[in-house]
Amino acid sequence: MAIDVRPPLRIDHLAVIIEAVMSDKWNYSVFWEEAINILRARKSEQESEMWLGRIIYHKSEASLIVVLVPSKFFQDQVKTRYLNEIEQLLVELSGTEIKIEFKIQSANKERVSETIEAPVTNSAKSTSKKVSRHPMLNADYTFDHFVIGDNNNFAANAALAIAREPGTIYNPFLIYGGVGLGKTHLLQSIGNMVHLTNPEKKIIYVQMDNFTTEFIESIARKEQHLFKAKYRTADILLIDDIHSITKREGTQEELFYTFNALYDNKKQMVFTCDRPVSEIKEITDRLRNRFERGLNVDLQPPSYETRFAILRKKIESWGVNIPDESIQIICNNITTNVRDLEKAITKLRAFSELMGKEITPEVTREQLKDFFSVTNRKNISIDLIIKEVASYFNLTSQDFRQKRRTQSVSFPRQIAMYISREITEYSTTEIGEEFGGRDHTTIMHGCQKISDIMKSDPTIEPIVKELIRKIKTEGLNS
Ligand code: ADP
Ligand code: MG
Numbered sequence: 070m071a072i073d074v075r076p077p078l079r080i081d082h083l084a085v086i087i088e089a090v091m092s093d094k095w096n097y098s099v100f101w102e103e104a105i106n107i108l109r110a111r112k113s114e115q116e117s118e119m120w121l122g123r124i125i126y127h128k129s130e131a132s133l134i135v136v137l138v139p140s141k142f143f144q145d146q147v148k149t150r151y152l153n154e155i156e157q158l159l160v161e162l163s164g165t166e167i168k169i170e171f172k173i174q175s176a177n178k179e180r181v182s183e184t185i186e187a188p189v190t191n192s193a194k195s196t197s198k199k200v201s202r203h204p205m206l207n208a209d210y211t212f213d214h215f216v217i218g219d220n221n222n223f224a225a226n227a228a229l230a231i232a233r234e235p236g237t238i239y240n241p242f243l244i245y246g247g248v249g250l251g252k253t254h255l256l257q258s259i260g261n262m263v264h265l266t267n268p269e270k271k272i273i274y275v276q277m278d279n280f281t282t283e284f285i286e287s288i289a290r291k292e293q294h295l296f297k298a299k300y301r302t303a304d305i306l307l308i309d310d311i312h313s314i315t316k317r318e319g320t321q322e323e324l325f326y327t328f329n330a331l332y333d334n335k336k337q338m339v340f341t342c343d344r345p346v347s348e349i350k351e352i353t354d355r356l357r358n359r360f361e362r363g364l365n366v367d368l369q370p371p372s373y374e375t376r377f378a379i380l381r382k383k384i385e386s387w388g389v390n391i392p393d394e395s396i397q398i399i400c401n402n403i404t405t406n407v408r409d410l411e412k413a414i415t416k417l418r419a420f421s422e423l424m425g426k427e428i429t430p431e432v433t434r435e436q437l438k439d440f441f442s443v444t445n446r447k448n449i450s451i452d453l454i455i456k457e458v459a460s461y462f463n464l465t466s467q468d469f470r471q472k473r474r475t476q477s478v479s480f481p482r483q484i485a486m487y488i489s490r491e492i493t494e495y496s497t498t499e500i501g502e503e504f505g506g507r508d509h510t511t512i513m514h515g516c517q518k519i520s521d522i523m524k525s526d527p528t529i530e531p532i533v534k535e536l537i538r539k540i541k542t543e544g545l546n547s
Contacts, residue, residue, distance in 0.1 A: 104158035210257035218375025232262035235337035239364035246368030249408025449544035458485035470505030483515035
């Protein structure tokens with residue numbers, strides 16, 4: 070047998086893939102070929118010839134590829150040996166779940182008769198009738214499950230409009246706001262809705278961290294063209310938490326070019342971020358400019374009414390019995406975000422299920438006591454911490470925000486950083502901002518230093534504790 074040295078995956082394959090995908094929405098043949106190529110490269114030459122080389126691509130339908138195999142025995146072997154791996158590769162390449170249907174082609178050259186039906190798996194059958202869930206999206210994150218209130222009205226309506234007509238009105242769409250306010254939920258609602266109404270669309274959801282890792286790994290494996298092929302053929306690209314983008318030029322450049330390719334082809338992009346894009350220091354101006362190009366909308370913490378409505382809805386869908394009075398208590402005490410509200414009812418539910426007890430207002434207060442005080446932590450401002458610590462050391466708040474590095478200032482300043490980290494929910498980046506625009510690594514370093522010193526010098530801890538007590542009392546009274 071002639072040695073089959075298959076050409077390595079070529080860069081120009083990318084252009085072919087993009088063109089094919091764009092010209093024919095149901096044509097998965099390029100994904101099939103690419104998947105088989107990758108798989109062949111992973112297996113020995115003999116194995117690859119024996120099995121993979123004899124599967125013939127036949128046609129594509131919605132979420133389905135039909136392939137031809139020579140016999141029932143062959144089909145069973147291929148299924149047990151490779152089906153999982155092939156389907157996994159197809160998800161990676163296409164961003165959507167594609168099932169494989171086998172047809173047995175009796176004689177070599179004979180055309181397939183549509184009546185020779187190989188047994189079709191149940192899942193393959195069902196995918197052609199009803200749309201299965203998108204493999205990258207959380208099926209619960211839908212518009213139906215999202216409560217619209219004053220805090221998210223604009224963002225939710227824009228998201229809905231985009232899901233109805235992706236790529237036409239606001240591109241890109243960027244949702245920003247604090248943790249637990251529903252950014253990921255809204256972002257994925259767009260994906261879920263488009264997937265339901267247009268299952269042929271290639272939707273990719275990725276967290277910024279994973280985008281970066283995937284890109285770096287693709288370089289290490291010399292598979293950058295696959296990375297490009299995956300992202301630049303998306304119809305809808307959803308990138309979550311872009312604030313965690315790294316300074317690495319390569320990743321930023323790749324994202325920039327991906328953006329341009331999709332933008333030029335009127336493909337919808339949606340991003341989320343924990344702050345306005347203008348406040349991400351790490352990104353280049355040209356990338357920032359792209360993010361800000363479309364529509365940027367913020368999410369605010371929910372009002373009392375919205376908190377109540379959200380909890381009611383969750384409780385209903387979870388089928389737990391929590392009386393309105395308990396919901397009121399929770400809504401009065403947890404004002405931070407929706408995730409904290411969810412944690413509270415999760416705890417109550419667990420308690421009532423495990424202990425077999427009814428949830429009463431008393432149980433609610435008792436069980437969530439610690440929780441209420443923790444979620445109120447964010448109410449203490451860093452400003453207050455800076456003020457209190459500075460005055461304890463006979464300094465001013467201004468001293469902490471300036472660049473001075475003398476020991477008399479920097480040690481108290483580090484204590485204030487440490488306390489900020491301990492008793493508030495602010496991120497080190499946010500804390501850095503409050504300390505005169507210092508980098509988050511400076512904050513981490515400061516906190517580490519204080520916690521080290523506290524271990525070696527027993528006089529420090531009582532001071533820190535006393536300061537925390539004072540700040541908390543001050544915070545509650547303000
Ligand atoms: P973020 O991405 O902003 O940190 P998430 O989207 O993860 O927040 O939301 C946290 C949790 O709160 C999720 O379980 C989400 O379903 C829920 N949630 C947030 N906002 C709403 C809302 N308006 N209606 C219903 N659930 C919500
Ligand atoms: Mg999120």
